[in-house]
Amino acid sequence: MSELKVLNSYTRQKEVFTPITPGHVGMYVCGPTVSGESHLGHARPYITFDVVYRYLTHLGYKVRYVRNITDAGHFEEEGREAEDKIAKKAVLEKLEPMELVQKYTNLFHWAMLQFNNVEPSIEPTATGHIVEQIEMIKKIIEDGYAYEVNGSVYFDVKKYAEHYPYGKLSGRVMDEQLETTRELEGQDEKRNKQDFALWKAAPPQHIMRWVSPWGEGFPGWHIECSAMSTKYLGTEFDIHGGGMDLQFPHHESEIAQSTICNKHVPARYWMHNNMITVNGKKMGKSYNNQIKLTEMFAGTHPLLEQAYSPMTIRFSILQTHYRSTLDFSNEALKAAEKGLKRLWEGYEHLKKLEYRTQNTGDSIEETTGSDKELDEKVNRLLSEMDDFMNDDLNTAKVLANLYEVLPVINSMRDKLIAITAISGTTFARLQQYFKAYIEDILGLKGETANEDGKLNGVLELLIDIRRDARGRKDFATSDKIRNQLQQLGILLKDEKDGRVSYSFD
RNA sequence: GGUCCUGUGGCCGAGCGGCUAGGCAGAGCUCUGCAAAAGCUCCUACACCAGUUCAAAUCUGGUCGGGACCUCCA
Structure with missing residues (x-):
């Protein structure tokens, strides 16, 4: 069997996956900011990395899957006013900040459950790790790569870039950064425009605030992931995942912070999923074209012609390779809905089929199957699925092969082909592979209501x-x-x- | 402006130098009281131009589209 290879964003190479500790994998995936409701775009990374997790588990690895909840309210600049997302929303909705965080965390968990995503092993929150973040910032200051100004602490990117390959992950060069970073308000505290905040002093009206060596404030944009991944996965772990839009500056900054504190690039393999687009434009805050997951499931958004079930969405995401953009359309989703139904029904039939030989004396293992060619074809299609997954998780190709086997299954069920056309071993393998791929790896499940x-x-x-x-x-x-x-x-x-x-x- | 990605049949989408992916839609046939489902068959595409090669959707150069990041973002 082939070995698992993944496209490592850090090296831009497809590399054989070898974990640091044999048999064990540490994986960190950037989780949601729970200041609002998740939209369709958010579904992609969590489904993508759910499949990564499931596949690694299937391969026999013991995986520690860490996915954070960002509840501390990243510092955000909207127009001229610097605000805290969570605090701002809390005022609007007349909720306590933690009440708001709880509401959207619950909603997020509910959506993950709908998608049949396996729960992460650890789901740490930013607010629960303020101490770790402060410790990390202290260390960076001690090492001389951060400086304090008026109660805020900034990472010295320029100095870092003199000693380390800043920009390697996102493929950018410092000199260009100097030229292209545009003017922003409140930049005067920074020594250089590309420096980023590790800790921000909280203005008096700011609700979320913690005591630190630099006064009351809140953590910067990127430090939580560095602190929590280090705490739960160590100074160097195997896989770091997230959306492509996080590559810069988020992951680049994470690398810088962790490199200073831990003397390591935190992860060996960086994996990034591509975006979901609407009419060719990325679904996202800036474009105001998000379709919330609750709207998808209920069919209530103006762009939707009907409701789409969580499995339909999961399936359509898996029909596209995770590194390609996926364009949203009603047509594509409807096609996915029908295709999934056919696949699932075929799978249900397969589960009910029983292999019986003519002369009951033969053991199933010994039967050869009357159609050698068909037997070989089925075996080939099944084996290829392993190769496809190993080739940077090509779920689209796996699905294509499942569909190629499907007519064989349906024909057996309709008795157009005798089950004994293939060998008992092949039939057992067929059942085993369909179960493994459809349910265990791709994480699909039946949606038939009313099993009453x-x-x-x-x-x-x-x-x-x-x-x-x-x-x-x-x-x-x-x-x-x-x-x-x-x-x-x-x-x-x-x-x-x-x-x-x-x-x- | 800089960096990078991308352009595939009616639609969605694999593909990464030779071997017609697959799904959905459409057409015909089989089965059926009629349907539905299922099965079989058909629909053979790679933006454009030039090059490399015995061979290009796939490599190179150019042209024209589309997009992402450089700012919160999955």
Whole structure:
């Protein structure tokens, strides 16, 4: 089998993944700022890295997955006024800052659950790690790479760049930075424009504030991730993930901070997912084109022609490679919805199929399968899925192969192909791979509502009545039952073997 | 302005030098009381121009689109 390779943003190379400690992986992913509701764009990294986590686990690694919650309110400059996002919103919504943080954290967790994302091993909050952040800042000052001005502390990027490759991750050069960084208000405290804040003195009206050696204030934009990743994963860990838009300045700054404190670039492999776009434009704050996840699930946003389920969204994200942009459209989502339904139903059929040999004496392992060619094809398609995942997590190709096997499964179920066309071993492998990939790795799940015993009982009764009607060739009655159920979103299907199955929209 | 990415069939999207990805939509057929589902078959594209090569969607140069980052951002 091939070995796992990932595109490392730090080196711009596809590299074989080798963890620092054999058998163990430390992974840090930048989590949400809980000053507002998550939108579709936010779904991408958490689903992408959920698959990374699931796949590493599938490969047998013990993974510690750390994803932070940013609840300390990053310093933000909107127009001319410097404000704290969380504090500002709290005033508007008449909520305590922590009340607001709790509300959006809960909502975020709910959305993650809808997407069937595995919970991280540790989900540290910025407010819970003020001490660690202060300690780290102190260390950077001691080393001479940060300076204090009026109760604020700034990282000395210029000095750092003289000794370390600042800009390596994001591919920019210091000289250019000097030229292109535009004028901003409140920059006068900094020695150089590209310096960034480690600690900001809190103005009197600022609600979120903590005591520090430099006076009351709050942590800077990037220090929380450095502090928390170091605390839970060590001074050097395996994977650091996040959206491409975080590459600069966020991750670049993280690297600088951690390099001074820990004498290491924090992570060996940096992975960045690409953006979700709307009409070709990035979905984001600046463009005012976000569709909130609650709106996606409910279909309430003006851009939406209908509601899209969490699995539909997950599936459509996985149909695109994580490093490509994914353009939002109703057409694409509808296609994903239908495609997923077909795949899932095929998978359900596969689970119910049983391998039986003609002469019961043969053990399944010994049967060879009557169609050698088909047997080989199925095996090839399955094996390729491992190679695709190992090639920088190409979930799109994995799905393509699942679809190529699907007609074989459906034909077996409809008895167009005998199950014994493939060997018992191959059949077992087929079931095992579908389960592993669909559920364990891609993290898809069934969404069929109403798995309620009573409803099923009622349906069985209706099917029974309809069967009698059909027996009498009373098609008016039989069609009435089927048509009216269809209007309720319940679809009856007359199967080839005389059974009647049903599915919910 | 600087740095980088990108342009694929009706739509979405893989692809990274030879071998028609896949999904959705559309057409035909099979099965069926009729549907639906499923199966089979068809629809063979790579912005444009020039080059490298036996061979290019894939490499190089240019032209024209689109986008990201440089500022909070997933």
